Amino acid sequence: MSEINTYRQRIKDLNQQVCDFVGDIPAEGLNWRPDFKDINSLAVLASHIAGAQISWIVQVIGQRDFTHDRGGEFDTVVTSGQQLVNDLSRIFSEVDEVLESLSTVDAGEIRPFKDHQVPIRWGLVHIIDHTALHFGQMQLMYQFWSRGQSKPSPLWTQRFGSS
Numbered sequence: 001m002s003e004i005n006t007y008r009q010r011i012k013d014l015n016q017q018v019c020d021f022v023g024d025i026p027a028e029g030l031n032w033r034p035d036f037k038d039i040n041s042l043a044v045l046a047s048h049i050a051g052a053q054i055s056w057i058v059q060v061i062g063q064r065d066f067t068h069d070r071g072g073e074f075d076t077v078v079t080s081g082q083q084l085v086n087d088l089s090r091i092f093s094e095v096d097e098v099l100e101s102l103s104t105v106d107a108g109e110i111r112p113f114k115d116h117q118v119p120i121r122w123g124l125v126h127i128i129d130h131t132a133l134h135f136g137q138m139q140l141m142y143q144f145w146s147r148g149q150s151k152p153s154p155l156w157t158q159r160f161g162s163s
Contacts, residue, residue: 003107007124008099011053013159014131015092021138021151022046022088023081030084031077032145040074042145043084045138047076049131050091060113061123062098 022030022042030043040048051073058064078084107121143150 004102019085023085025081029145043076043078045134047073049134053095056123056127057095
């Protein structure tokens with residue numbers, strides 16, 4: 001398996017975990033924010049995960065045009081978990097298509113990003129870190145909203161190799 005395909009599997013697994021997590025949460029829970037200033041809802045965090053993947057994987061690494069409204073991510077309000085999953089799935093599908101198209105590319109290849117030259121490898125590891133970080137925030141935000149309940153998720157041994 002190529003290095004990029006290894007990263008692709010990790011990203012697909014994280015993206016599936018995000019979709020599975022939000023799918024059955026009611027809109028009230030997805031849009032809820034605690035009474036602190038500038039705390040993001042579950043829907044905003046999920047939207048931001050997808051937006052970062054558009055920026056890094058589709059635009060920077062894949063060198064494709066894609067409209068990304070980073071500021072708009074933080075205004076996300078959804079009507080249902082299914083709506084959010086549909087929106088995420090559309091974006092995650094585009095991300096996976098780009099990663100699949102790069103499966104034979106050297107992960108050390110450089111991509112321009114603003115005033116920097118960034119190896120593809122760095123961008124993909126950054127996205128894995130970023131997605132995992134915000135997914136952890138989502139898990140905590142759910143616990144706050146549900147007053148201490150948590151959502152079960154499969155262990156890594158149950159997910160290993162499934163993506």
